[in-house]
Amino acid sequence: MTYTLTLSRWHKVAERLNAGSRERETRTLSALTGTAVSAWNKEGVEGKAAEVMEQAKADLGVIEAATAAVARIRSALALRNVELGISARLAEADAANRRAGLYRELLDKQRMDMVKPADMRHVPATVLADEPYSFGRRTASTITLAIADKTLLDELRAKLAREQARAHALLDEVADANREKLELELDSKLVEIAGLAA
Numbered sequence: 001m002t003y004t005l006t007l008s009r010w011h012k013v014a015e016r017l018n019a020g021s022r023e024r025e026t027r028t029l030s031a032l033t034g035t036a037v038s039a040w041n042k043e044g045v046e047g048k049a050a051e052v053m054e055q056a057k058a059d060l061g062v063i064e065a066a067t068a069a070v071a072r073i074r075s076a077l078a079l080r081n082v083e084l085g086i087s088a089r090l091a092e093a094d095a096a097n098r099r100a101g102l103y104r105e106l107l108d109k110q111r112m113d114m115v116k117p118a119d120m121r122h123v124p125a126t127v128l129a130d131e132p133y134s135f136g137r138r139t140a141s142t143i144t145l146a147i148a149d150k151t152l153l154d155e156l157r158a159k160l161a162r163e164q165a166r167a168h169a170l171l172d173e174v175a176d177a178n179r180e181k182l183e184l185e186l187d188s189k190l191v192e193i194a195g196l197a198a
Helices: 007-034 045-084 086-108 116-124 150-177
Strands: 002-006 179-183
Touching: 002 007, 007 179, 045 086, 045 179, 086 150, 116 179
Parallel strands: none
Antiparallel strands: 002 179
16 A cells, blocks of 8 residues: 655654564564463363464564565655755754753853952962861862853853754754655555554
């Protein structure tokens, strides 16, 4: 059967086919390698074993068809993604998000108790007023320097806003591109597990 679906819908179909295939793999492995009976339960074993084998053979057919269909779907999606520039946009959006994450972290970690390097000369040599007396080893107080000046912090805020806007725009373009249609054939025995049965 031939279906014309959006790219995002084909992604969902591939996910469903993979899930259905894994379920059948588990069932088939269990049926063909783990079916057990007790020694006293001999009656009707041959008939039940034949039923289990028939179901396992049917499951194997679905698994084979599903894995082949997923490969075809992924190949077709990969080609269409290249044509539409989806992968390139996703890579750009990822890079923009990583840069934005760094800028956000740098800005978030600026604290009020940081001291500007120029103000260090005004800090007393012993800043121990808040430290409780201890019998243990004494550690020297440390001061975190505010290395980033206002100009750099303002620049980071501007870059953060720019990178976030760029990532959002790219991801919106990807979402729009994923609405494109793609026509593919699907084996009729896979229609139900693919979620396409009406």
